[in-house]
Amino acid sequence: MNIPQLICPICNKPIEEGQSRFYFPKLHPSHELADLHGVLHLDCIRSIDRSRHVGQALAVLTAELASHSKTAPLLLRDGNIILRDFRLDESRIEIADYENFCEISLPINSLKNIQESTSKEAIALGLQILHINQDQFLEIEFKKPAFTVDLPTLSFSRFVSMLIAANVLQ
Numbered sequence: 001m002n003i004p005q006l007i008c009p010i011c012n013k014p015i016e017e018g019q020s021r022f023y024f025p026k027l028h029p030s031h032e033l034a035d036l037h038g039v040l041h042l043d044c045i046r047s048i049d050r051s052r053h054v055g056q057a058l059a060v061l062t063a064e065l066a067s068h069s070k071t072a073p074l075l076l077r078d079g080n081i082i083l084r085d086f087r088l089d090e091s092r093i094e095i096a097d098y099e100n101f102c103e104i105s106l107p108i109n110s111l112k113n114i115q116e117s118t119s120k121e122a123i124a125l126g127l128q129i130l131h132i133n134q135d136q137f138l139e140i141e142f143k144k145p146a147f148t149v150d151l152p153t154l155s156f157s158r159f160v161s162m163l164i165a166a167n168v169l170q
C-alpha cells in the first residue's frame, strides 16, 4: 500500500523520508496562522518564524491552554519553551520548544539519567533520543519516522535549569 505523500503547506513540496519536520497544531480557522497546518518542513517553519512570530504565538496559546488544564498543567514557560506536566496519567514531562520547533517527551524515569549525564552522551527518552553535542547544545532524534532536530537555542545547561525551575529536578 502506498503511503500518501505529505506536502508542506509553506513550500508546497513533499516531505521526503528523513527530512526534519514539525507537526503544526490545528488552530481556530480565524487565527492568523491557520494557513499553517499538518506536517511542515522544519527549515520552512523556521524560515517564516521571524516574519510571522510563529513560535511566540504557539507559546502563548500553549501556555494559556496549559494554565487551565488539569491533565497537562503548565509547569514553566521560559522564552518560547513550555513545560507541561503529564505526570498524572502518563508520567512524563512534555516540552514544547517553539524556539526550535520541536516537541520533547521526557519520561519521568529518564530524569535520573539526565541528572547524571555528562557531555557527548545520548539519553534514551523512549520514543526519542536526546543527544548532547560537543558544543553542549541538544539534538533530538526521532525514531518513527526517523529524523533529527537540532536545538540551537537549547543548551544542556538551559535544559537542566528549566527542569530545576519547574521543580522536576533537584
Ligand SMILES: [Zn+2]
Binding pocket: 008, 009, 010, 011, 012, 013, 040, 041, 044
Ligand atoms: Zn516546506
